[in-house]
Amino acid sequence: MGKINDYFRNPQMGEQLFFAGYILFLWRSVWVTTMFPLSGLMTMVCVPLAALFLGLKILLYDHYPVKQFLLLASALLCVCLVFLSSGSINPFFWMLLVAASRDVKFEKILKVYLAVNIAVIFLAFCAAGLDVIENLQYETEKRGTRNSFGIIYPTDFGAHIFFLFLVFFYLKGEALRWYHYVITMAAAGLVYYFCNARLDSGCTLILAILFAVGNGITHARSVSMRLKMGWEWLWRKAGMWVMALLAAFSVLMTVMYQADNAVWQELDKIISSRLRLGHDGIEEYGWTLFGQAIKMVGNGGSTTLPSDYSFIDCSYMYMLLRHGVGFLVLMVVIFTICCYKNRHDLYFLYAVALVSVNCVIAHHIIQVEYNPFALALLAQCVRRPEGAWSLGQLRWRRSGRNCVTVQR
Amino acid sequence: MKNLKSIYFNNLIQDFWKKRKIILCFMVVCAALFAFLSVKRAQTVRELTQEQIEEIEEYHEKIEEYDKTIADAEKSLELVNQQIDELQKYVDQSIYMKLDGQNIQTAAVQYGVTTEANVGNILNALVLYINEGGLKEALSEEYPDLAVESWREVIAPSITANLLNITIIHYDEEQLKQIFELVKTRVKEQVPEIAKVEGGFSLDEIDSSIYTKADVGVTNNQNNHLNNLKGYISNRVDLENKLISQQNNKKNYIEKSEPEVMEARQIHPVMQTIAYIIVGMLFGIILPALIFILNYILSDRIRSKEDLRNANLNVIGSYHEKKGYAPALERSMMDLEILARNRQLSSIFLNVMGEDEINKKVAADYAEAIGRAGFQAETGFHVYEEAEELKKMADSKACVLFAQVGKNTYAQLEQQLRLCERFQVRVLGCVIIG
Incomplete structure (x- = not known):
């Protein structure tokens, strides 16, 4: 009995339960995006087992202040209502992961994300190159041949590349060097050349530029203190609102879209009919509080394009129509709180801003196999706020006032 | 800010290399499994049975039929559209169609x-x-x-x-x-x-x-033209429905009746098997590597002295049950002696994390060597919990930490370092055991 009690008291066990669930769920989710065959058994085992581990972690190891508990319970109630109303289980799993990540190191979560994603995508890439699985190639009139490299669609491959680089850049932060930026830009070019994924190659390019400029301003000695402070002030004040603004902007643009107006038509053409499809979705299904069952027919998994294509790619519109106004608000609030909690960490703000921009066009916002940043809500921050007691700062710095006690 | 623990790839590769036999076995199993899959796949696509050939022929014939009907409907639709356009233009623009029969x-x-x-x-x-x-x-x-x-x-x-x-x-x-x-x-x-x-x-x-x-004939003619236009429009709707219906039929037929194998592919069995074996070997390497990396990321236990050295910690020596001290105890003592003399210390506290036999042995060896060097040595195994030991450590002003690989965690190590910090005890270095 005493041993069992020890297990329940040991926070390490809770963390291990979380990672057991997270790895199972992540592995399966990334696997689904590849052309590797997926057995029903894998889904039947991985998903319920992951839910069990995550649920046990929450029930046995997590302790919440009353206010936080009530907020989390409301959020879980919201995703349960979304499930009942729309039949979609994805928001529930997303929220379960967010809730279960309490007190787990966010750095570890991201490292696990990188390890699992890189392993599966690398295997799919090699298998497609050797013709063991299909490398879907889409012949288009204007955009040439688009390769998927073992992933179900070229833009999904591009999205994987973008999010992998984003997570890597976030973890590296100030340790990024010039060759990291060069490699990332080259990767963006290659994604554009081989996959013609304009959004993801563009976002990867912007990622390199933003982090390079950010690091240049905040760490270069030649930059004036005024500029540094201005840059930090701007990001800390405005960074957390980027997603909310872009969500509102996306919804507004889609509502205002006019099919018979030449300017709107041109704009819609540039973003591959996102506005038209979203507008049609609103007209056909309308808005609900907790979502509705909408048949989404998208590309991917085969080179035969569906004749009745109707997929809402914009994440915000997708959430609004499929999972309801309530869930869209909840999701935006969660990301905003994540940003507020990490407002001392400029790299986090850069990352969420880039995710927000990407999700205006792509639908990966609550897919943890692409975007793991929502898990920062309850997890331990990667970087501590300035002035807070930091073991690393005190101990490992070799000089300065907080002198090291360890001798070399 | 530098974290105490991170992934050090050199150490990871070294660990990986140590387990090379198991990994090699796993690679062979994966390669064999994929070779088996390759043979199975090759059999399904290289030769077709008579039944399969007939099925494919029937499928193609049916698809051709659908395509022909769809093409005919599209052609008719094009003609009707053209006629409607012309008639509509006439109705909209001609002077005759604008006449009022009574005026x-x-x-x-x-x-x-x-x-x-x-x-x-x-x-x-x-x-x-x-x-x-x-x-x-x-x-x-x-x-x-x-x-x-x-x-x-x-x-x-x-x-x-x-x-x-x-x-x-x-x-x-x-x-x-x-x-x-x-x-x-x-x-x-x-x-x-x-x-x-x-x-x-x-x-x-x-x-x-x-x-x-007034002329009734004009009104009659106008009505005739408008009726013709209505007829064409109704004809167009019929044709469009027919086209959609044929397209849906074709799609449904493809979904339901498309044969699994459409053609006997000219594959090179050897090349395909080699490709499969390579992918199998990749699985055999990547999966264990992933498990190793995840283990590194998730485990909080101290893995090697190299990890601590990479985290800028002063590792003065290590002890392994089979290999003994590395470097030799005398060599480690030289470092310790210099550090102690530079700081004019008279006693050194040995802060050992854990009371295992091996820990006690290493601590005793160091205590003896320190004594021989002319310093006083005190040993504590529960510094964090016991006040007496903590007091002794604080009095000594300097300590050496003894951590056991695979047993002590980074959290414990951090806790000890924090304690030393709080009581202003200098950590001269670490000794890694195991």
Whole structure:
């Protein structure tokens, strides 16, 4: 009995339960995006087992202040209502992961994300190159041949590349060097050349530029203190609102879209009919509080394009129509709180801003196999706020006032 | 900010290399599994059975049939669309379709022909000029409002003996007058041209009038045209439905009846097997590597002295049960002695994390060596919990940490370092055991 009690008291066990669930769920989710065959058994085992581990972690190891508990319970109630109303289980799993990540190191979560994603995508890439699985190639009139490299669609491959680089850049932060930026830009070019994924190659390019400029301003000695402070002030004040603004902007643009107006038509053409499809979705299904069952027919998994294509790619519109106004608000609030909690960490703000921009066009916002940043809500921050007691700062710095006690 | 623990890839690779035999076995198993899959796949695509061939032929025939029907429907649809466009344009733009059957603006003029030449030929030439000839020439550009292209229906010339009658109908009185004047002028201008060919004649206007009339025939004709248009539109809807239905049928048929193997592929069995084996080997390497990396990321236990050194911690020595001290105890003692003398210490506290036999042995060895070097050595195994040991460590002002690989965690190590920090005890270095 005493041993069992020890297990329940040991926070390490809770963390291990979380990672057991997270790895199972992540592995399966990334696997689904590849052309590797997926057995029903894998889904039947991985998903319920992951839910069990995550649920046990929450029930046995997590302790919440009353206010936080009530907020989390409301959020879980919201995703349960979304499930009942729309039949979609994805928001529930997303929220379960967010809730279960309490007190787990966010750095570890991201490292696990990188390890699992890189392993599966690398295997799919090699298998497609050797013709063991299909490398879907889409012949288009204007955009040439688009390769998927073992992933179900070229833009999904591009999205994987973008999010992998984003997570890597976030973890590296100030340790990024010039060759990291060069490699990332080259990767963006290659994604554009081989996959013609304009959004993801563009976002990867912007990622390199933003982090390079950010690091240049905040760490270069030649930059004036005024500029540094201005840059930090701007990001800390405005960074957390980027997603909310872009969500509102996306919804507004889609509502205002006019099919018979030449300017709107041109704009819609540039973003591959996102506005038209979203507008049609609103007209056909309308808005609900907790979502509705909408048949989404998208590309991917085969080179035969569906004749009745109707997929809402914009994440915000997708959430609004499929999972309801309530869930869209909840999701935006969660990301905003994540940003507020990490407002001392400029790299986090850069990352969420880039995710927000990407999700205006792509639908990966609550897919943890692409975007793991929502898990920062309850997890331990990667970087501590300035002035807070930091073991690393005190101990490992070799000089300065907080002198090291360890001798070399 | 530097974290105490991270992934050190060199150490990871070294660990990986230590387990090479197990990994090699796993690689072979994966490669064999993939080779088996390759053979299975090759069998399904290299040769087709008679039944499969018949199934594929039937499938292609059916698809061809669907394609033909779809192509026919598309062609018909194209024709109907063209006819609808033309008819719609006529209904929208022609003067005749705008006429009000009960209120038709009409203009009429009568000419008499006087000649010694053939009257019939002259009148025919004039009628031809009005209907098909140059009456309308260059008027479209000059009078775009008058819808010149649809005059044929509203200007009607007729011949009686040597008389030429021209009747014009229109919905708008002003435009009617304009057209009427234009026609009269143009007919007069044409007289010398016809006279050059047919012989001299004179064309004299006998009478002209402008009035309003009602004509049921016009309304009937208009209705006929509108009915035709409706018929075409209804035909188009039928064709569109037919097209959609055929496309859906084809899609459903493909979904339900597409044979699993469509053709016998010319594959090189050896090359395919090699490709599969390579992928199998990759699985055999990547999966264990992933497990290793995850283990590194998730485990909080101290893995190796190299990890601590990479985290800028001063590792003065290590002890392994089989390999003994590395470097030798004497060499580690030299470091310790120099550090202690530089700081003018008289005693060194040995802070050992855990009371295992191996820990006790290493601590005793170090205590003895420190004693031989002329320093006082105190040893504690529960510094964090026991006040007496903590007091001894604080009095010593300096300590050496003893951590056991695979047992002590980074969190414990951090806790100890924090404790030393708080009590202003200098950590001279670490000794790694195991």
